[in-house]
Amino acid sequence: MDAVRFGDDGAMTLSSLLPVARLEREALCDTFLTLGPDAPTLCDPWATRDLAAHLVLRERRPDLAAGMFVPALASRLERSQSALAAGDWDQLVDTIRTGPPVWSPTRIPKIDALANTVEMVVHHEDALRGDGAIGPRREVPESTAKAVLSSLRSSAKLMFRRSEVGVRLVAPGAEPVTAGPDSRVVTATGAPVELLLMAYGRLRVADLLLEGSDEDVAALRESRLGLS
Secondary structure, three states, rough: OOOOOOOEEEEEHHHOOOOOHHHHHHHHHHHHHHHHHOOOOOOOEEEEHHHHHHHHHHHHHHHHHHEEEEHHHHHHHHHHHHHHHOOHHHHHHHHHOOOOOOOOOHHHHHHHHHHHHHHHHHHHHHOOOOOOOOOOOOOOHHHHHHHHHHHHHHHHHHHHOOOOOOEEEEEEEEEEEOEEEOOOOEEOOOHHHHHHHHOOOOOHHHOOOOEHHHHHHHHHHHHHOOOO
């Protein structure tokens, strides 16, 4: 956990008190309530209610969550997610805010950090940027930016494994991260969360400076990035 910090008015800031996964969970839930259940998301055709239902099933119904990876189980997952999404919106958001169930290993802070930090950050941006416009909608806490950079360092090779060109990720003040082929390289410069969005296949809404030949930049934009 970060050291306790104080705002300009002397009050302790939330980001100084909560682990990043929990901080991002709280921020995402606040955004859900602000946007309402029918706002668009980057996970088209999902609205915010569908995204919220996905998060609940992912944490609380591992028997159904298997449908994310096993095609034969996908229809069962979709039916359950649709039913949950159609329920009470405030209750759905409260369920996410409550966190993992007591039996879940992610109740352990270190496991929660590994399993949920990036999940919450990316899906928060999915909700905030659902209109498809480029650029950030919030000021990301320093602790979140550091956690995102750490994740990129460990996962970049996996996330860019299908890229047709190499990628050099540059965040101000941090050591660059490289991944992909080294014969043709595009340099992407921007804030950590913007780089994370590119890594997760959301380059179209990421606020980044891409430097390389026109051909290589186009190849990067057309590459299939991320886990799926």
